Amino acid sequence: MDCRALRHERHRRRFASAATAAVVLLAALNAPAYAAARSWQPLVLKGERFPALLGSPIAKFEVMALHGGKLAPLPFQIDQIAANGQYALPDGPEATAPQYPGIFTRDDQLALMISDFGAKCAGGCSVPPGAMEIRVADPLGGPARFAYVASADNPETSPVFYVRYDPKIDRIEADSYRMTLTRQLPTDLAFQDRMDSGAPNMIDRIKVRASARVLGIFHYRVDEDDVRNRLLAWKAGPIRIIRRLSHSV
Secondary structure: OOOOOOOOOOOOEEEEEEEEEEEEEEEOOOOOOOOOOOOOEEEEEHHHHOOOOOOOOOOEEEEEEEEEEEEEOOOOOEEEEOOOEEEOOOEEEOOOOOOOEEEEEOEEEEEHHHHOOOOOOOOOOOOOOOOOEEOOOOOOOOOOOEEEEEOOOOOOOOOOOEEEEEOOOEEEEOOOEEEEOOOOEEEEEEEOOOOOOOOOOOOOOOOOOOEEEEEOOEEOOOOOHHOOEEEEEEOOOOEEEEEEEEOOO
16 A cells, blocks of 8 residues: 655756656545544555556546445546656646556556445445455454445546645645645645635745855855746646646755
């Protein structure tokens, strides 16, 4: 299981310490009372884990779990990979396209929340035709939990979004936090118990201070006004937001 809140794709270093990075922001959720200690975390699986579904249209995917004796659709997203091995990000001034648009490949990633998993479908329960089972067993304890991935002509999908991104004001928001960026530096951060709660900003000001002496002669000093960040591309899904930035000093 991939439980990292941030993932960075680093490019080559350029003059003046320029670099490019892709940042993945995930929804941080409170675990249900019955859940194991890590059940609030996301699960990210590569397409190679689903050989029977490779080559299927992504628009036909559905993920189901058994809750209350009934199979119900779970929120999920499939993030495709571009030909250069980076995330394919469809929005932004430097958007990137996937190598095989709309087709599930072995390098693509399926992301979903462990807390949405349910009981095993057995007995009178019937999974969709051709469905593949995902079984999660937490070494910290608790029962195994299950979800079922399938490709269907009329897939059932969930309307739930655990994280939301507004590119106009550069704000990322989930039930448990809100973060707004200015010049790609956080200038608004709040912890909350629901979206749009209006919780107070915890940040007063972001400062950057660095100094060095080059060759023992030249004094080099940097502050936040010398740091230039630019949003290149992004993708907003129900499980995570992926953003590619350029940073230079």
